[in-house]
Amino acid sequence: xxxxxxxxxxxxxxxxxxxxxxxxxxxxxxxxxxxxxxxxxxxxxxxxxxxxxxxxxxxxxxxxxxxxxxxxxxxxxxxxxxxxxxxxxxxxxxxxxxxxxxxxxxxxxxxxxxxxxxxxxxxxxxxxxxxxxxxxxxxxxxxxxxxxxxxxxxxxxxxxxxxxxxxxxxxxxxxxxxxxxxxxxxxxxxxxxxxxxxxxxxxxxxxxxxxxxxxxxxxxxxxxxxxxxxxxxxxxxxxxxxxx
Amino acid sequence: xxxxxxxxxxxxxxxxxxxxxxxxxxxxxxxxxxxxxxxxxxxxxxxxxxxxxxxxxxxxxxxxxxxxxxxxxxxxxxxxxxxxxxxxxxxxxxxxxxxxxxxx
Numbered sequence: 160x161x162x163x164x165x166x167x168x169x170x171x172x173x174x175x176x177x178x179x180x181x182x183x184x185x186x187x188x189x190x191x192x193x194x195x196x197x198x199x200x201x202x203x204x205x206x207x208x209x210x211x212x213x214x215x216x217x218x219x220x221x222x223x224x225x226x227x228x229x230x231x232x233x234x235x236x237x238x239x240x241x242x243x244x245x246x247x248x249x250x251x252x253x254x255x256x257x258x259x260x261x262x263x264x265x266x267x268x269x270x271x272x273x274x275x276x277x278x279x280x281x282x283x284x285x286x287x288x289x290x291x292x293x294x295x296x297x298x299x300x301x302x303x304x305x306x307x308x309x310x311x312x313x314x315x316x317x318x319x320x321x322x323x324x325x326x327x328x329x330x331x332x333x334x335x336x337x338x339x340x341x342x343x344x345x346x347x348x349x350x351x352x353x354x355x356x357x358x359x360x361x362x363x364x365x366x367x368x369x370x371x372x373x374x375x376x377x378x379x380x381x382x383x384x385x386x387x388x389x390x391x392x393x394x395x396x397x398x399x400x401x402x403x
Numbered sequence: 404x405x406x407x408x409x410x411x412x413x414x415x416x417x418x419x420x421x422x423x424x425x426x427x428x429x430x431x432x433x434x435x436x437x438x439x440x441x442x443x444x445x446x447x448x449x450x451x452x453x454x455x456x457x458x459x460x461x462x463x464x465x466x467x468x469x470x471x472x473x474x475x476x477x478x479x480x481x482x483x484x485x486x487x488x489x490x491x492x493x494x495x496x497x498x499x500x501x502x503x504x505x506x507x
Contacts, residue, residue, distance in 0.1 A: 249415040370453055393442060
Protein backbone atom coordinates (compact mmCIF):
# COMPACT_ATOMS: atom_id res chain seq x y z
CA UNK A 160 0.00 0.00 0.00
CA UNK A 161 1.34 3.41 -0.94
CA UNK A 162 2.32 5.54 2.00
CA UNK A 163 2.60 8.78 0.05
CA UNK A 164 -0.56 10.90 0.15
CA UNK A 165 -2.13 11.04 -3.30
CA UNK A 166 -3.81 14.34 -4.12
CA UNK A 167 -7.46 13.71 -4.94
CA UNK A 168 -8.80 17.23 -5.46
CA UNK A 169 -12.30 16.11 -6.36
CA UNK A 170 -12.75 13.68 -3.51
CA UNK A 171 -10.74 15.20 -0.69
CA UNK A 172 -10.25 18.76 0.44
CA UNK A 173 -6.55 19.44 0.97
CA UNK A 174 -6.40 21.52 4.13
CA UNK A 175 -2.64 21.43 4.65
CA UNK A 176 -1.15 24.83 5.56
CA UNK A 177 0.70 24.83 2.24
CA UNK A 178 -2.41 24.20 0.13
CA UNK A 179 -4.42 26.84 2.02
CA UNK A 180 -1.60 29.39 1.73
CA UNK A 181 -1.23 28.80 -2.01
CA UNK A 182 -5.01 29.01 -2.42
CA UNK A 183 -4.85 32.45 -0.80
CA UNK A 184 -2.01 33.52 -3.08
CA UNK A 185 -4.01 32.45 -6.15
CA UNK A 186 -7.14 34.27 -4.93
CA UNK A 187 -5.17 37.47 -4.37
CA UNK A 188 -3.17 37.64 -7.61
CA UNK A 189 -5.95 39.11 -9.83
CA UNK A 190 -6.48 41.90 -7.29
CA UNK A 191 -2.83 42.93 -7.66
CA UNK A 192 -3.81 44.28 -11.11
CA UNK A 193 -5.44 47.20 -9.34
CA UNK A 194 -3.03 47.38 -6.40
CA UNK A 195 0.29 47.57 -8.24
CA UNK A 196 -0.58 50.71 -10.28
CA UNK A 197 -1.89 52.31 -7.07
CA UNK A 198 1.40 51.48 -5.31
CA UNK A 199 3.43 52.94 -8.19
CA UNK A 200 1.34 56.10 -8.14
CA UNK A 201 1.60 56.39 -4.36
CA UNK A 202 5.39 56.15 -4.64
CA UNK A 203 5.43 58.96 -7.19
CA UNK A 204 2.88 61.07 -5.32
CA UNK A 205 4.53 60.66 -1.93
CA UNK A 206 7.71 62.25 -3.29
CA UNK A 207 5.68 65.00 -4.98
CA UNK A 208 3.95 65.76 -1.66
CA UNK A 209 7.36 66.40 -0.09
CA UNK A 210 8.06 63.15 1.78
CA UNK A 211 11.61 61.81 1.57
CA UNK A 212 11.94 58.55 -0.37
CA UNK A 213 12.71 56.42 2.69
CA UNK A 214 9.53 57.69 4.39
CA UNK A 215 7.36 56.85 1.37
CA UNK A 216 8.72 53.28 1.32
CA UNK A 217 8.57 52.90 5.10
CA UNK A 218 4.94 54.07 5.27
CA UNK A 219 3.95 51.07 3.14
CA UNK A 220 5.03 48.65 5.86
CA UNK A 221 4.41 50.86 8.91
CA UNK A 222 0.92 52.14 8.00
CA UNK A 223 0.18 49.60 5.22
CA UNK A 224 -3.16 51.10 4.11
CA UNK A 225 -3.11 52.77 0.68
CA UNK A 226 -5.68 55.54 0.85
CA UNK A 227 -4.60 56.60 4.34
CA UNK A 228 -0.96 56.71 3.18
CA UNK A 229 -2.02 59.14 0.43
CA UNK A 230 -3.78 61.27 3.04
CA UNK A 231 -0.71 61.04 5.29
CA UNK A 232 1.53 62.35 2.48
CA UNK A 233 -0.88 65.18 1.64
CA UNK A 234 -1.28 66.27 5.26
CA UNK A 235 2.47 66.10 5.90
CA UNK A 236 3.03 68.29 2.82
CA UNK A 237 0.53 70.77 4.30
CA UNK A 238 2.35 71.04 7.66
CA UNK A 239 -0.52 69.49 9.67
CA UNK A 240 -0.15 69.04 13.46
CA UNK A 241 0.70 65.35 14.18
CA UNK A 242 -2.37 64.68 16.40
CA UNK A 243 -4.68 65.76 13.55
CA UNK A 244 -2.74 63.54 11.14
CA UNK A 245 -3.11 60.51 13.43
CA UNK A 246 -6.83 61.18 13.95
CA UNK A 247 -7.47 61.62 10.22
CA UNK A 248 -5.58 58.44 9.30
CA UNK A 249 -7.58 56.66 12.01
CA UNK A 250 -10.91 57.81 10.54
CA UNK A 251 -9.85 56.87 7.01
CA UNK A 252 -9.02 53.35 8.27
CA UNK A 253 -12.03 52.99 10.57
CA UNK A 254 -13.74 50.77 8.00
CA UNK A 255 -11.27 48.01 8.94
CA UNK A 256 -13.30 47.56 12.15
CA UNK A 257 -15.91 45.92 9.94
CA UNK A 258 -13.34 43.50 8.48
CA UNK A 259 -11.96 42.71 11.91
CA UNK A 260 -15.47 41.88 13.15
CA UNK A 261 -16.18 39.75 10.06
CA UNK A 262 -13.09 37.51 10.43
CA UNK A 263 -12.94 37.42 14.26
CA UNK A 264 -15.08 34.28 14.61
CA UNK A 265 -12.87 32.26 12.26
CA UNK A 266 -9.67 33.19 14.12
CA UNK A 267 -11.01 32.90 17.66
CA UNK A 268 -9.02 29.82 18.74
CA UNK A 269 -5.67 30.85 17.26
CA UNK A 270 -2.66 31.76 19.41
CA UNK A 271 -1.79 35.42 19.89
CA UNK A 272 1.07 35.50 17.39
CA UNK A 273 -1.39 34.47 14.65
CA UNK A 274 -3.93 37.09 15.69
CA UNK A 275 -1.28 39.82 15.64
CA UNK A 276 0.07 38.74 12.25
CA UNK A 277 -3.34 38.40 10.57
CA UNK A 278 -4.52 41.72 12.04
CA UNK A 279 -1.47 43.43 10.54
CA UNK A 280 -2.23 41.84 7.13
CA UNK A 281 -5.97 42.68 7.19
CA UNK A 282 -6.32 45.11 4.26
CA UNK A 283 -9.30 45.78 1.96
CA UNK A 284 -7.99 43.45 -0.74
CA UNK A 285 -6.72 40.66 1.55
CA UNK A 286 -10.10 40.62 3.28
CA UNK A 287 -12.07 40.70 0.04
CA UNK A 288 -10.16 37.74 -1.41
CA UNK A 289 -10.29 35.60 1.76
CA UNK A 290 -13.75 36.13 3.25
CA UNK A 291 -15.41 33.79 0.74
CA UNK A 292 -13.10 30.90 1.73
CA UNK A 293 -13.52 31.57 5.45
CA UNK A 294 -17.30 31.95 5.36
CA UNK A 295 -18.32 29.36 2.79
CA UNK A 296 -15.43 26.86 2.69
CA UNK A 297 -14.94 23.86 5.00
CA UNK A 298 -14.22 24.76 8.64
CA UNK A 299 -10.82 23.08 8.76
CA UNK A 300 -7.96 23.62 11.21
CA UNK A 301 -5.65 25.44 8.79
CA UNK A 302 -8.05 27.81 7.03
CA UNK A 303 -6.33 30.84 8.57
CA UNK A 304 -3.40 30.03 6.25
CA UNK A 305 -5.65 31.13 3.37
CA UNK A 306 -5.99 34.63 4.84
CA UNK A 307 -2.25 34.56 5.47
CA UNK A 308 -1.77 33.79 1.75
CA UNK A 309 -3.96 36.66 0.52
CA UNK A 310 -2.43 39.06 3.06
CA UNK A 311 1.17 38.11 2.31
CA UNK A 312 0.65 38.39 -1.46
CA UNK A 313 -0.96 41.81 -1.13
CA UNK A 314 1.77 42.94 1.28
CA UNK A 315 4.55 41.90 -1.10
CA UNK A 316 2.89 43.54 -4.11
CA UNK A 317 2.34 46.75 -2.18
CA UNK A 318 5.93 46.99 -0.89
CA UNK A 319 7.48 46.30 -4.29
CA UNK A 320 5.19 48.63 -6.22
CA UNK A 321 5.73 51.48 -3.74
CA UNK A 322 9.49 51.02 -4.00
CA UNK A 323 9.27 50.98 -7.81
CA UNK A 324 7.15 54.14 -7.72
CA UNK A 325 9.76 55.96 -5.61
CA UNK A 326 12.54 54.87 -7.97
CA UNK A 327 10.52 55.87 -11.07
CA UNK A 328 9.09 58.99 -9.45
CA UNK A 329 11.63 61.45 -10.78
CA UNK A 330 11.28 60.10 -14.32
CA UNK A 331 7.54 60.79 -14.75
CA UNK A 332 6.86 64.32 -16.08
CA UNK A 333 4.39 66.45 -14.17
CA UNK A 334 2.44 67.22 -17.38
CA UNK A 335 1.03 63.66 -17.26
CA UNK A 336 -1.06 64.74 -14.23
CA UNK A 337 -0.59 61.25 -12.76
CA UNK A 338 -1.58 62.55 -9.32
CA UNK A 339 -5.17 62.59 -10.62
CA UNK A 340 -5.20 58.78 -10.53
CA UNK A 341 -5.44 59.04 -6.75
CA UNK A 342 -8.79 60.84 -7.10
CA UNK A 343 -9.80 58.21 -9.65
CA UNK A 344 -8.96 55.37 -7.24
CA UNK A 345 -11.09 57.06 -4.59
CA UNK A 346 -13.97 57.43 -7.08
CA UNK A 347 -13.82 53.71 -7.91
CA UNK A 348 -13.69 52.73 -4.21
CA UNK A 349 -16.57 55.12 -3.49
CA UNK A 350 -18.81 53.57 -6.13
CA UNK A 351 -18.01 50.12 -4.70
CA UNK A 352 -18.93 51.30 -1.18
CA UNK A 353 -22.33 52.70 -2.20
CA UNK A 354 -25.05 50.08 -1.71
CA UNK A 355 -28.01 52.25 -0.73
CA UNK A 356 -29.24 55.71 -1.62
CA UNK A 357 -28.24 57.06 1.79
CA UNK A 358 -24.63 55.89 1.21
CA UNK A 359 -24.54 58.17 -1.84
CA UNK A 360 -26.01 61.05 0.17
CA UNK A 361 -23.29 60.62 2.81
CA UNK A 362 -20.65 60.96 0.10
CA UNK A 363 -22.34 63.94 -1.59
CA UNK A 364 -22.75 65.80 1.71
CA UNK A 365 -19.11 65.19 2.68
CA UNK A 366 -17.88 66.33 -0.75
CA UNK A 367 -20.03 69.47 -0.59
CA UNK A 368 -18.89 70.41 2.92
CA UNK A 369 -15.19 69.64 2.50
CA UNK A 370 -14.36 72.60 0.21
CA UNK A 371 -15.60 75.34 2.59
CA UNK A 372 -14.29 73.24 5.51
CA UNK A 373 -10.75 73.50 4.13
CA UNK A 374 -10.49 76.97 5.73
CA UNK A 375 -10.72 75.35 9.19
CA UNK A 376 -7.47 75.54 11.19
CA UNK A 377 -5.08 72.60 11.66
CA UNK A 378 -6.41 70.79 8.54
CA UNK A 379 -9.47 69.63 10.47
CA UNK A 380 -11.63 70.04 7.35
CA UNK A 381 -11.43 66.41 6.28
CA UNK A 382 -12.58 65.12 9.67
CA UNK A 383 -15.40 67.66 9.91
CA UNK A 384 -16.62 66.89 6.38
CA UNK A 385 -16.56 63.13 7.03
CA UNK A 386 -18.56 63.71 10.23
CA UNK A 387 -21.17 65.79 8.38
CA UNK A 388 -21.39 63.09 5.69
CA UNK A 389 -21.98 60.34 8.27
CA UNK A 390 -24.71 62.35 10.03
CA UNK A 391 -26.40 63.22 6.73
CA UNK A 392 -26.31 59.56 5.65
CA UNK A 393 -27.96 58.53 8.93
CA UNK A 394 -30.65 61.19 8.44
CA UNK A 395 -31.36 60.02 4.88
CA UNK A 396 -31.55 56.39 5.96
CA UNK A 397 -35.33 56.56 6.38
CA UNK A 398 -35.70 57.15 2.63
CA UNK A 399 -33.90 53.93 1.71
CA UNK A 400 -36.01 51.08 0.43
CA UNK A 401 -36.91 48.13 2.62
CA UNK A 402 -33.79 46.28 1.46
CA UNK A 403 -31.52 45.27 4.39
CA UNK B 404 8.98 63.82 14.05
CA UNK B 405 8.01 62.36 10.68
CA UNK B 406 8.97 58.87 11.81
CA UNK B 407 7.14 59.24 15.11
CA UNK B 408 3.94 60.50 13.47
CA UNK B 409 4.09 57.70 10.93
CA UNK B 410 4.59 55.09 13.66
CA UNK B 411 1.59 56.48 15.57
CA UNK B 412 -0.54 56.30 12.40
CA UNK B 413 0.60 52.72 11.89
CA UNK B 414 -0.20 51.79 15.48
CA UNK B 415 -3.72 53.26 15.25
CA UNK B 416 -4.35 51.41 11.98
CA UNK B 417 -3.06 48.14 13.46
CA UNK B 418 -5.20 48.49 16.59
CA UNK B 419 -8.32 49.09 14.46
CA UNK B 420 -7.57 45.88 12.54
CA UNK B 421 -6.80 43.95 15.72
CA UNK B 422 -9.90 45.18 17.58
CA UNK B 423 -12.46 42.43 17.03
CA UNK B 424 -9.90 39.72 16.28
CA UNK B 425 -8.35 40.11 19.73
CA UNK B 426 -11.05 41.68 21.90
CA UNK B 427 -14.28 40.77 20.10
CA UNK B 428 -15.94 39.36 23.21
CA UNK B 429 -15.34 42.62 25.12
CA UNK B 430 -16.62 44.98 22.42
CA UNK B 431 -20.22 46.21 22.33
CA UNK B 432 -22.48 44.57 19.77
CA UNK B 433 -24.67 47.59 19.13
CA UNK B 434 -26.61 48.00 15.85
CA UNK B 435 -26.35 51.80 16.19
CA UNK B 436 -22.53 51.65 16.12
CA UNK B 437 -22.76 49.40 13.08
CA UNK B 438 -25.11 51.89 11.39
CA UNK B 439 -22.62 54.73 11.92
CA UNK B 440 -19.68 52.61 10.74
CA UNK B 441 -21.44 51.78 7.48
CA UNK B 442 -21.38 55.46 6.48
CA UNK B 443 -17.67 55.93 7.19
CA UNK B 444 -16.34 54.67 3.81
CA UNK B 445 -18.63 56.74 1.53
CA UNK B 446 -18.31 59.86 3.73
CA UNK B 447 -14.51 59.79 4.00
CA UNK B 448 -14.10 59.00 0.30
CA UNK B 449 -16.45 61.85 -0.65
CA UNK B 450 -14.41 64.21 1.54
CA UNK B 451 -11.14 63.00 -0.04
CA UNK B 452 -12.38 63.37 -3.62
CA UNK B 453 -13.70 66.95 -3.38
CA UNK B 454 -10.33 68.74 -2.99
CA UNK B 455 -8.61 66.39 -5.47
CA UNK B 456 -10.96 67.62 -8.18
CA UNK B 457 -11.58 71.26 -7.32
CA UNK B 458 -8.35 72.43 -5.66
CA UNK B 459 -5.60 72.95 -8.22
CA UNK B 460 -2.29 74.25 -6.92
CA UNK B 461 -4.00 75.53 -3.77
CA UNK B 462 -6.68 77.46 -5.69
CA UNK B 463 -10.36 76.60 -5.93
CA UNK B 464 -11.62 76.00 -9.48
CA UNK B 465 -15.27 74.89 -9.67
CA UNK B 466 -15.95 76.19 -13.21
CA UNK B 467 -16.58 74.20 -16.43
CA UNK B 468 -13.04 74.94 -17.65
CA UNK B 469 -11.62 72.71 -14.92
CA UNK B 470 -10.65 69.55 -16.88
CA UNK B 471 -10.57 67.41 -13.72
CA UNK B 472 -14.30 67.98 -13.24
CA UNK B 473 -15.14 66.43 -16.62
CA UNK B 474 -12.65 63.59 -16.21
CA UNK B 475 -14.14 62.81 -12.77
CA UNK B 476 -17.64 62.62 -14.28
CA UNK B 477 -16.41 60.18 -16.95
CA UNK B 478 -14.69 58.12 -14.22
CA UNK B 479 -17.85 58.08 -12.11
CA UNK B 480 -19.85 56.76 -15.06
CA UNK B 481 -17.26 54.09 -15.92
CA UNK B 482 -17.00 53.05 -12.25
CA UNK B 483 -20.77 52.59 -12.07
CA UNK B 484 -20.87 50.57 -15.28
CA UNK B 485 -17.80 48.36 -14.78
CA UNK B 486 -17.25 48.34 -10.99
CA UNK B 487 -13.54 47.98 -11.85
CA UNK B 488 -10.84 50.12 -10.22
CA UNK B 489 -8.48 49.66 -13.14
CA UNK B 490 -11.05 50.57 -15.82
CA UNK B 491 -12.00 53.65 -13.80
CA UNK B 492 -8.38 54.85 -13.57
CA UNK B 493 -7.77 54.18 -17.27
CA UNK B 494 -10.94 55.96 -18.43
CA UNK B 495 -10.44 58.90 -16.07
CA UNK B 496 -6.81 59.48 -17.05
CA UNK B 497 -7.71 59.18 -20.74
CA UNK B 498 -10.55 61.65 -20.33
CA UNK B 499 -8.29 64.08 -18.46
CA UNK B 500 -5.65 64.02 -21.22
CA UNK B 501 -8.31 64.51 -23.94
CA UNK B 502 -10.00 67.43 -22.15
CA UNK B 503 -6.62 69.02 -21.32
CA UNK B 504 -5.63 68.78 -24.98
CA UNK B 505 -8.95 70.33 -26.10
CA UNK B 506 -8.69 73.21 -23.63
CA UNK B 507 -5.03 73.92 -24.39
